[in-house]
Amino acid sequence: MKKQQVKDWTCEDSAELYGIRNWGAGYFDLNESGEISVKVTNSTGATNTVSLMDIASGAVERGLGMPLLLRIENLLDAQVALLNQSFAKAIDQCGYRNVFRGVFPIKVNQQCQVIEEIAKAGKPFNHGLEAGSKAELITALSTLESTDSLIVCNGYKDEEFINLGLQAMRLGVQVFFVVETPSEVATIISCAEREQVRPNIGVRIKLASKVGGYWNATSGDRSIFGLGSNDLIAMVDELRRHDMLDCLKLLHYHLGSQVPNIRDIRTGVLEACRYYADLVEEGAAMGYLDLGGGLAVDYDGSKTNDTHSRNYSLDEYCVDVVEAIMGTLDSEGVEHPVIITESGRATVAYSSVLLFDILDTTRYEPVAIDTNKIGEDDHPMLRNLKEAVDSVNSSNLQESYNDALYYRDEIRSLYLHGQVSLRERANAENLFLHGAQKIRVLLDEAEEVPVDLQSLPVALSDIYYGNFSLFQSLPDIWAIDQLFPLVPIHRHHEAPTRSAIIADITCDCDGKIDRFIGRQEEQRTLPLHELKEGEDYILGSFLIGAYQETLGDLHNLFGDTNVVSVRIHEDGSFDYSREIHGDSIADVLSYVEYRPQDMFERFRKLAEKAVKDGKITAQQRKQILHTYTASMSGYTYFEK
Ligand SMILES: *Cc1c(COP(=O)(O)O)cnc(C)c1O
Numbered sequence: 001m002k003k004q005q006v007k008d009w010t011c012e013d014s015a016e017l018y019g020i021r022n023w024g025a026g027y028f029d030l031n032e033s034g035e036i037s038v039k040v041t042n043s044t045g046a047t048n049t050v051s052l053m054d055i056a057s058g059a060v061e062r063g064l065g066m067p068l069l070l071r072i073e074n075l076l077d078a079q080v081a082l083l084n085q086s087f088a089k090a091i092d093q094c095g096y097r098n099v100f101r102g103v104f105p106i107k108v109n110q111q112c113q114v115i116e117e118i119a120k121a122g123k124p125f126n127h128g129l130e131a132g133s134k135a136e137l138i139t140a141l142s143t144l145e146s147t148d149s150l151i152v153c154n155g156y157k158d159e160e161f162i163n164l165g166l167q168a169m170r171l172g173v174q175v176f177f178v179v180e181t182p183s184e185v186a187t188i189i190s191c192a193e194r195e196q197v198r199p200n201i202g203v204r205i206k207l208a209s210k211v212g213g214y215w216n217a218t219s220g221d222r223s224i225f226g227l228g229s230n231d232l233i234a235m236v237d238e239l240r241r242h243d244m245l246d247c248l249k250l251l252h253y254h255l256g257s258q259v260p261n262i263r264d265i266r267t268g269v270l271e272a273c274r275y276y277a278d279l280v281e282e283g284a285a286m287g288y289l290d291l292g293g294g295l296a297v298d299y300d301g302s303k304t305n306d307t308h309s310r311n312y313s314l315d316e317y318c319v320d321v322v323e324a325i326m327g328t329l330d331s332e333g334v335e336h337p338v339i340i341t342e343s344g345r346a347t348v349a350y351s352s353v354l355l356f357d358i359l360d361t362t363r364y365e366p367v368a369i370d371t372n373k374i375g376e377d378d379h380p381m382l383r384n385l386k387e388a389v390d391s392v393n394s395s396n397l398q399e400s401y402n403d404a405l406y407y408r409d410e411i412r413s414l415y416l417h418g419q420v421s422l423r424e425r426a427n428a429e430n431l432f433l434h435g436a437q438k439i440r441v442l443l444d445e446a447e448e449v450p451v452d453l454q455s456l457p458v459a460l461s462d463i464y465y466g467n468f469s470l471f472q473s474l475p476d477i478w479a480i481d482q483l484f485p486l487v488p489i490h491r492h493h494e495a496p497t498r499s500a501i502i503a504d505i506t507c508d509c510d511g512k513i514d515r516f517i518g519r520q521e522e523q524r525t526l527p528l529h530e531l532k533e534g535e536d537y538i539l540g541s542f543l544i545g546a547y548q549e550t551l552g553d554l555h556n557l558f559g560d561t562n563v564v565s566v567r568i569h570e571d572g573s574f575d576y577s578r579e580i581h582g583d584s585i586a587d588v589l590s591y592v593e594y595r596p597q598d599m600f601e602r603f604r605k606l607a608e609k610a611v612k613d614g615k616i617t618a619q620q621r622k623q624i625l626h627t628y629t630a631s632m633s634g635y636t637y638f639e640k
Contacts, residue, residue, distance in 0.1 A: 003285050009495035017496070017527060018487045021518060022301025027075055027350055028542065029140040034493035036540060039145060040568050048572035052489045055566055055574065056355050056538060058578040064562040064579055066538065067356040067468040067637055071113065071545070071565040073577060075351040077121040080104075082314060083295075083343060084125035090318035091339075093546030098336040105130040105154050105293060106139055106548050108344030109352075112577050113565055119143045128174075130154060130342045134161045137175075146429060147172040150340065152290060154178045154204065154225075154252070162191040162199075169197050176288070178202035178252045180225045185235050188437040188566030189242050202290065202463070203227060203235060203279075207271050211255045211264035211294070212305065226253065232275070236282050248284035251276045251342075257345055263314035265294065266324050272330035280334050290340035291321065297349045299483055300517040301542055308483045308517070314346070352545035355489065356468040359505070359638055360539045361498075364460045366434040366498065374427070379420055381410050383427055389435035398450040401439050408432040436460060458514075460523040462500040466539060467638045468503045470511045471555035473540060474548055478510055483517050485542040486526060496527035502539075506556040554591060559583025559636040586632045596632055603628055 005013075011030045015021055020028055020036065029049070031037040037049040052070070059068055080102075104118050106129055118127070128149035129140040140151045141164075153165055153175060165175040177188055177199055188460050192199045227235065228544035239245050255268045269291065280286050295317055296310035305311040312320070321339065329336060374386045385407035392400045411428040414420045420428075441635035443449055467475075476482035486502070501524075504511040516523045531537050552560075565578040586596040607621045616624070 003170070003492065006495040006497060009493065011492045013495070014492035017519070019301045019485065019519060020487065022300060022303075023517065023543065024301075025298070025350060025483045027072075027078075030492050034491055036487065036489040038072055038568070039076070040072075040078065042570045044570075048568055048570075050568055050572070050574050051312045052353070052355070052540060054420055056489070057566075059562070059564050059576065060113060062576065062579070063637075065562055065635070065639065066536075067354060067466075067473065067561045067582075069473070069549075069561050069563045070353045070355055071563065071578075072351050072353070073117055073565055073567045076114065076117050076348065076545075079347050079350055080121040080125070080127055082171065083341075083347065084122075086126060086314045086318040087339065087341075089315070089321075090322045094320050094322045094326060096336055097340075098338050100339045100341075101126055101128065101150050101288075103128040103130040103150055103290075103309075103340060103342050104347055105132070105342045105344040106136040107132050108293075109173050109295065109348045110136070110139070110550055113563075113580075114348060114351075114545075115139060115143055117565075119149075124151065128152070133166070134158075137161060137164060140171065141168050144173075146596055147174060147453055149174070150344065151175045152178060152202070152250075152252070152340065154179065154180060154254075157184060157187070159187060159191055162188055163195060166191060166195045166197040166442065169199070169450035174200065174205075176200045176202045176250050178290070179227065179235060180204050182227060182231045182234065185238055186248075189238070189244065192244075198244075199247050200249050201239070201244070201247045202252050202288070204234065204252045204254070205232060205272065205275050206603060207253050207255065207268055207521075209264065209267045209271055211259050211268070212261050212307070213364070217529075236279070240283070245283045245552055246285045248287035250290055251279060251286070252292060252340075254342065255294045257293055258307070258310075259294040259297045260296050260307060262310075262316060262320055265312070265317065266320050268294075269321055270328055276337065277329060277332040277334045280332075287335075287337055288340055289325065289337040290342065291554050293344050295343040296541060297481070297546070300350075300415055300522075301485070317592065322351045348545035349543045350545060352543075352548075353561055354468065354473050354541040354544055355538055356466045356476035356541075358464050358531060358539065359467050360465045361500070361531060362463040362465075364433060364462070365437060366430045366460065369430055369434050374431075375583075377422055378427075379411070379414070381414065382419075382424060385411065385428055385431050385435075389431055389438070390597060392435055392438045392442070394446065397439050397442060397446065398452060398496060400435065401436070401456075404432055404435040424577060433460075455524075457499060458501075458524045462498050462528075463503050464500045464528060465503050465505065468504050468515065468557060468561070469506050469552075469558035469637075471506060472552040472558050473561060474513075474544065475553070478546060479551075481515065483515060483522065484544055485517055486513065487540055487542065488490065488597065489538050489540045491529050491537075494529055496529045498528050498530055499525040500528045508555060514532065515559075517559070521594050530578075554588055557588045557636060558583075559585075559588040559591075561637070562635075582637070584633050585636055588636055600632070602626065610613040 015030050035051040035053045037051045039047050039049045041047050130152045131137040133138045134156035169175050204226040206228050253272050298310050299308040302309045362380040388403035415425045470478050501515040516526045560583045562582040564576050565581040568574045569578040610616045612620050
């Protein structure tokens with residue numbers, strides 16, 4: 001970065017550099033203190049902003065240190081409302097003659113706090129839940145308060161699953177069983193006959209349309225779930241034989257998650273509507289069209305059909321869906337169905353932020369060097385290397401880099417054969433770094449960067465060690481190369497003068513983040529600030545509310561992080577509405593079947609024996625057992 005830029009740096013530069021207003025969806029911005037703030041609209045239409053630094057430091061004072069998962073309840077409420085209002089608006093605008101009834105798919109974030117908040121925020125809109133397993137059905141049955149909200153059951157269903165749903169229908173709960181595989185039809189029919197309940201049956205179809213994005217490799221004919229047209233006809237005939245066509249009410253499909261292109265959304269709706277119209281024609285009752293999930297989140301803020309983005313707004317999504325349904329069904333003279341969507345990601349992504357502190361950094365910089373000290377007495381290769389480094393200038397970048405690399409590698413190989421000493425090798429490595437950094441600085445000003453040198457800035461970037469586990473808190477970064485906005489939550493008045501990648505505190509070399517959202521395209525390094533002595537440096541990983549929490553695992557036995565939910569009030573003040581202390585070491589050990597009590601007992605015996613053998617005093621035994629017990633009940637992460 002040029003000196004001038006560093007001096008005149010403002011929050012505006014930061015906002016642009018990190019794309020905060022692009023991916024922030026109006027919820028995140030910077031305040032005058034150079035901190036990231038969350039912005040919510042209250043009931044009078046006025047906005048309140050709260051600094052994430054204030055939330056974080058308050059949590060730390062309450063004993064909920066980093067890493068800390070922050071849930072902002074207002075954002076969950078806002079997203080639920082926005083989805084329902086957008087559909088209501090589209091329905092009104094297009095003259096659609098039925099309503100929208102969303103359901104939230106529990107698998108996207110099963111945490112009790114989240115599901116309860118969605119149920120509460122969704123109540124005025126009769127927003128329901130989608131359950132993909134018995135456990136999720138049980139959750140849905142005990143969470144939803146209004147019987148006008150729907151419960152859509154997808155996934156493999158055994159008799160117990162179906163019986164529970166059927167009996168709940170006696171209570172007035174609107175449960176839909178979506179047939180996912182041909183064999184389920186018979187089970188539903190026999191359970192319904194035994195329970196004497198008329199079931200609401202839905203059917204999931206396989207669409208031929210394939211969609212883009214790497215979440216969706218199994219869309220189309222090879223999708224695991226859903227019925228093809230042959231199976232669908234067989235199902236209709238079987239229901240007809242049992243006089244149950246009046247129970248077939250819902251058509252469902254799911255294109256896959258994070259569909260970035262609106263064209264794929266529209267194609268899916270059009271194809272599904274053909275099936276819908278034909279099922280009506282066959283004599284099925286119908287009345288509900290369930291488009292599944294797929295509504296994407298613009299993680300990189302680019303508003304494009306890139307995998308991490310979407311080329312449509314929520315309003316466009318709703319209007320397109322409504323128009324596509326009307327376009328097909330009106331021409332067939334079919335009544336407009338209730339529109340259901342199962343948007344998970346778009347509902348919860350915004351509301352969670354992972355905050356973590358940076359513990360340390362590594363820099364690839366030479367130690368102060370006096371190249372004049374290398375002279376006649378040194379190894380000729382070292383002298384050659386010095387010459388190559390000394391001669392670096394803007395017109396020979398590639399050439400001098402190649403030379404320096406060659407001599408460094410020669411010295412490494414001489415070292416292997418015992419022909420140069422450790423000190424000489426260290427000198428060579430240092431000299432090489434010196435040259436590489438010299439070249440990197442000149443590259444900043446170069447008109448054109450030679451291909452071989454393009455990766456140099458990445459190779460020389462810093463490593464910032466973050467107090468978190470990628471595998472526990474951000475598993476999709478590791479598993480499917482997901483990108484999340486990652487930004488310091490403070491110091492935006494200052495220019496970030498370092499370039500870094502992030503390493504977590506697991507000792508797994510995959511525990512790193514080295515792909516970041518950029519202004520135009522994905523970046524290999526993240527601009528960050530220098531650490532300041534005695535001051536925490538806190539980064540936030542944003543838009544992580546969907547899928548991350550329960551997909552995480554106990555790699556290196558790092559457990560759940562601390563969690564706080566925050567509620568911002570009408571007057572702009574905020575409360576820590578809920579808090580959960582992260583796993584203790586005893587907790588995670590018991591998850592993998594250890595018994596902390598037995599472990600203590602064994603350790604106590606070891607200590608007792610040491611006293612007997614005269615290795616420690618009884619006093620020291622007390623001390624060491626105290627340390628052991630304190631560790632056992634402590635946080636699994638780095639504690640300050
Ligand atoms: C996972 C899933 C969803 C949620 O998809 P999002 O893209 O997160 O909205 C919806 N429906 C079904 C059947 C799913 O499997």
